[in-house]
Amino acid sequence: MQVLIVAPRFWGVIVAVSIVLGVAGPFDTYEHLALAPRLAYWFATALATFLAGYLSIGLLFHFLLGDVGNRPVRIALAGLTAGLPVTAIVVLLNMAIFDEPTTATGDILTLYVNCSLIAGAVTVLFGLIDNGQPAARTASTPAVSSPTVPLSEEPSPGSAVAAKARPKLLDRLPPHLRGDVTYLSMQDHYVDVHTEKGSTLVLMRLADAIAELEGVPGLQIHRSHWVALDAVAGSLRRDGRLFLRMSDETLLPVSRSWFEAVRAAGLA
Secondary structure: OHHHHOOHHHHHHHHHHHHHHHHHOOOOHHHHOOHHHHHHHHHHHHHHHHHHHHHHHHHHHHHHHOOOOOHHHHHHHHHHHHHHHHHHHHHHHHHHHHOOOOOOOOOHHHHHHHHHHHHHHHHHHHHHHHHOOOOOOOOOOOOOOOOOOOOOOOOOOOOHHHHHHOOHHHHHOOHHHOOOEEEEEEEOOEEEEEEOOEEEEEEOOHHHHHHOOOOOOEEEEEOOEEEEHHHEEEEEEEOOEEEEEEOOOOEEEOOHHHHHHHHHOOOO
8 A cells, every 4th residue: 555655647547537437427426516626536436445445455355255165256255355445435525525424426325336346346347457467487497597797797799698797687677786686575566676775666466576587596484475595694583483684784584485495495
């Protein structure tokens, strides 16, 4: 949620949706409100309902659904569940502005059905798009990449070594942060890319970020973490769990699924 609300793209989408709905004035809002209040109403509705739906879907997946069952079905169920808080927010906003819980929908049940169908359709759409992306690596195929020449070397253009000398992932980073990658951490839909010069968030999947580090010796140690072997400063155990200590003193957890790969790499 924290990553989401500071993303310019998120606010751009919310503002764009608010303008379209505010100008169009669906659900009788065109007749009930002037342009400025109508824009404000749809901005508040779009922002509040999206955040509530996003949070409820995230909690449902984390605590109940997880990886059980067919992914499109799970996403559809999550979307339908999100209809509950979304409907509640719409009802409260309508009561505050129109002195009635619904406008054009006629009753709360119809409003809930509409909100649930929209939330379900949107989440299924995103799920289908996400399924079309390359699958993440599993514990049976740990993401260990082969060594390559240091970034400081300047191989001749067009040579086979030149193609591997610079990871593609660096092209996604601001120029002042482009250096040796130390580790990657997944945060929602973003990858927190750490280099020797700092860190930044990149909107992509962890598996795709790892693929763009081809040639950098590293290892995935958790479903949310990848480390460069040269950046691991040591390891320690806390409450029976294994952690890797990185060069910047960050502690990253090692999951049981990747423990054997970590031990095989000599890190534990």
